[in-house]
Amino acid sequence: MNERGLVVELMWLAETRYPEPDGRPAVGCLEWIAVQLDSYATVREVLEHAADLRVTSRAPLHYLTCDASGACASIEFLDGQLVVHAGQDLPVAALTNDAYAGSLARLKQHVGFGGSEPLPETRGSLERFVRAASSVQSPDPSRPAVQHAFETLAAVANGSYTKWSIV
Numbered sequence: 001m002n003e004r005g006l007v008v009e010l011m012w013l014a015e016t017r018y019p020e021p022d023g024r025p026a027v028g029c030l031e032w033i034a035v036q037l038d039s040y041a042t043v044r045e046v047l048e049h050a051a052d053l054r055v056t057s058r059a060p061l062h063y064l065t066c067d068a069s070g071a072c073a074s075i076e077f078l079d080g081q082l083v084v085h086a087g088q089d090l091p092v093a094a095l096t097n098d099a100y101a102g103s104l105a106r107l108k109q110h111v112g113f114g115g116s117e118p119l120p121e122t123r124g125s126l127e128r129f130v131r132a133a134s135s136v137q138s139p140d141p142s143r144p145a146v147q148h149a150f151e152t153l154a155a156v157a158n159g160s161y162t163k164w165s166i167v
Contacts, residue, residue, distance in 0.1 A: 004041035005068025008033045009166070011095045016060030019080045029057035036065065043071040043086065050075060051082050064095045074100040094132040096156070097125040107133050128156040 001007040010033065027035060032055050040046050046065050055077060066072040072093040073086035085100045096103060106126040109115035112134060119134055120127035135152040139145070146167055153165040 002037040002041070006037060006041055006043070006046070006065065007067075008036050008046075008063055008065045009095070010061045010063050012097050013060050013062040013076060013099060014097070015099055016062060016077050017080050018055045018057060018077045019082075021056075022054060024052065024054040026054045026056045029055055029059050029061045033063070042067045042069065043073050046075075047073055047084060047086060050084065062095060062099070064093065066093060076100060092129075092133040092136055094129060094136055096129040096132065097158075098129065102126070103129040106130060110134075112137070123158055125158075128158065132156045 010029070032053060035053060036046050040049070043065055062074065062076040064072065064074050071086070072090055073084055074090060074095060076083040076099055078099060083099075083101075085104075090100070091104070092107065094103075098106075103126060107113045107130050110117045110119060110130050112119075113130075120130055132152060132155075135148075135155060139148050143151075149167040150165065153167070157165065
């Protein structure tokens with residue numbers, strides 16, 4: 001998070017395929033985050049400049065960025081192309097380890113999101129996304145927001161694979 005309220009989070013996404021070399025300056029996947037935080041204050045600014053740099057890395061990641069206004073966007077690199085979900089295309093500000101479009105398709109199969117399946121309890125990426133979405137959409141107003149956020153992260157942790165939780 002930077003001093004202007006922009007935050008960029010990352011998640012592993014095995015299907016990530018970064019762009020092929022071209023004329024743009026190349027940066028690593030973590031350097032890309034640093035550039036965003038050093039340069040911008042809003043999600044709008046990040047998205048305006050998201051394609052200015054070419055990400056190159058062996059670590060397949062995707063990103064969730066949010067700003068002080070509450071605007072959020074997911075940023076992925078699929079088949080060498082920048083893929084962004086923001087505004088109405090990002091109905092839930094959450095990521096797990098599947099591409100956002102697939103996660104959203106799975107979400108729509110569950111109660112409360114247009115489907116009939118109950119909330120899943122297993123540790124799969126898509127199941128964790130559904131639980132995160134449910135928690136984000138239905139916060140308990142009687143609990144402090146920070147407590148709710150940590151409880152949400154604990155509920156979607158992936159065993160020993162989860163190394164840190166940041167609120």
